[in-house]
Amino acid sequence: MSFGVKLQDAMRLKGRVCAGIDPHASLLAEWGLPDSVEGLREFSQRALEGLAGAAAIKPQSAFYERFGSAGWAVLEELLRDARSAGVLMILDVKRGDIGSTMAGYGAAFLPEGAPLEADAITIAPYMGASAYDATAALAAQHGKGLFTLALTSNPEGKVLQRSVSADGTAVSAQVMEWTNQVNDLHCAGAGLGSFGVVLGSTVDDMTKVLGSAFSAFNGPILAPGFGAQGADAEDIRRRFAGHEHQVLASSSRGLLKAGPNPAAMQEALVKAVEEVESALA
Numbered sequence: 001m002s003f004g005v006k007l008q009d010a011m012r013l014k015g016r017v018c019a020g021i022d023p024h025a026s027l028l029a030e031w032g033l034p035d036s037v038e039g040l041r042e043f044s045q046r047a048l049e050g051l052a053g054a055a056a057i058k059p060q061s062a063f064y065e066r067f068g069s070a071g072w073a074v075l076e077e078l079l080r081d082a083r084s085a086g087v088l089m090i091l092d093v094k095r096g097d098i099g100s101t102m103a104g105y106g107a108a109f110l111p112e113g114a115p116l117e118a119d120a121i122t123i124a125p126y127m128g129a130s131a132y133d134a135t136a137a138l139a140a141q142h143g144k145g146l147f148t149l150a151l152t153s154n155p156e157g158k159v160l161q162r163s164v165s166a167d168g169t170a171v172s173a174q175v176m177e178w179t180n181q182v183n184d185l186h187c188a189g190a191g192l193g194s195f196g197v198v199l200g201s202t203v204d205d206m207t208k209v210l211g212s213a214f215s216a217f218n219g220p221i222l223a224p225g226f227g228a229q230g231a232d233a234e235d236i237r238r239r240f241a242g243h244e245h246q247v248l249a250s251s252s253r254g255l256l257k258a259g260p261n262p263a264a265m266q267e268a269l270v271k272a273v274e275e276v277e278s279a280l281a
């Protein structure tokens with residue numbers, strides 16, 4: 001089964017919320033954990049226990065990488081445990097390079113049995129979206145997915161992402177056009193595509209900037225910015241009107257703040273799912 005179809009099923013069953021696992025140093029402190037590999041492991045286990053009921057979890061690689069190889073080992077454990085728990089994993093690594101180097105990143109995260117195997121990874125498309133054609137083919141071959149940054153939740157991205165080329169198409173719309181093409185190529189007729197984009201739930205004017213690439217979009221939409229960055233369920237309803245079945249609202253700190261008790265995180269997740277589902281109904 002393709003990643004897109006698995007995600008579609010999970011979103012229908014569990015609701016359209018992705019739970020980010022971002023072990024910030026400040027959250028480790030708030031949870032009473034040491035800022036060490038042991039603290040990172042405990043945080044990850046508790047977060048997974050509390051948030052495994054989400055349609056997907058999204059571990060933020062940065063907070064594991066800061067501990068070097070020991071941090072990578074904890075991330076491997078988290079990914080393995082999440083797989084055993086049956087929850088989809090979007091690994092937030094935001095990779096992007098020339099095609100030949102992308103082969104290395106693809107091999108690191110996408111094939112079955114890779115130590116850092118995830119169901120999908122995030123991609124930063126500055127090298128030109130079509131530099132990722134082979135990565136998309138590799139993902140499709142292994143039933144995996146990619147989420148490519150289009151209009152990000154942070155205000156600093158605006159100028160670059162909204163810049164237009166000679167034919168008047170915004171950079172972010174070109175990213176979306178490429179994503180549509182790879183979905184057509186690899187996922188035609190298979191339900192929701194496996195190739196998604198990141199559109200921040202904090203972003204206004206999406207329809208204006210993205211035009212027909214947005215209305216024709218056929219993949220999942222990862223929408224971070226929900227919770228700690230200020231977007232609420234009503235913003236998600238308004239900004240993704242017409243794309244309700246594709247949107248996955250993503251919150252990290254908003255849910256993790258409820259920790260360290262897994263039951264309290266579970267409660268926060270249930271509340272977030274209720275808000276998003278009732279807004280998108």
Ligand SMILES: O=C(O)c1cc(=O)[nH]c(=O)n1[C@@H]1O[C@H](COP(=O)(O)O)[C@@H](O)[C@H]1O
Nearest residue numbers: 060122152153154200224228229251252253
């Ligand atoms: O790709 C992402 O997930 C992402 C894209 C984006 O546009 N904005 C954004 O905040 N993110 C990530 O989503 C998470 C947001 O965390 P919270 O603000 O705590 O919910 C972080 O891990 C960010 O790196």
